[in-house]
Amino acid sequence: MAHVESEIGGRRLEKWLAVHKGVQAELTARAFEIAVRAEEILVRHRADGHAEIDIEAGDNNRYVILSDDRGQKAALSIEYGREESVIVREDRRGKKYLDTLPAMDGLYILATASNLPKKRKGKVKLD
Template sequence: MAFMYERTPEIVSMHQDVRDELERVMFEVAARAEELLVQHRVEGVAHIDVEEGDYDKYVVLADNDHGNGEHDEDESYRNSAAAIEFGRRAYETTRTDRWGNEYTVKVGASTPLFILTRAAQLPKKRRRV
């Protein structure tokens, strides 16, 4: 059995060749994800962000949508990115019009688009919607 020192993953992750390859893969995944968003015409609701950690790089599907109910200005937008990636069940919600009258709205189900999953060429994990 091979022995690996505790800091080996950290040291390997700082190697320039590893960092360059991670940058290349991140760019490819982000470009494919942007293309898929445009194809499905959801680029106004969500966008692709690229984030960098100490060692890792992330491609993120982020929300732009203000239409998911009430929210604080500081609060991140609600679930649009999750619904785009994984789909959602149909549901009913109560809204209030500008005169203070409450009414019920039925929101239809959406099928998953798997934007990030397909961009990263990962297998899709289906779940019941």
């Protein structure tokens, strides 16, 4: 019967594989491919927004991020959409008024670029 070592060089097998130079290079390449596809999708839909696609590296992972930090901080709404809502706005004189933020379908930029299923985030029901 075969014996499988659980450690290599003092590291657990999973950790050793995760930090392997070839695995890290492939993660970087895949993240770049996803980011390029996401940027192409975002550019098709961007009118005057500030949203952008970023890649961040963790210890052993790569993250493709839809960021709207420079704009309205609406990355979640861009990805998944939103329902109509009423918000309070303030004009230049400081007078407050109610405004309607229209519903918007999600663009599923990251899901599409990653070939993942498009799932809308549901409402949380409180009982």
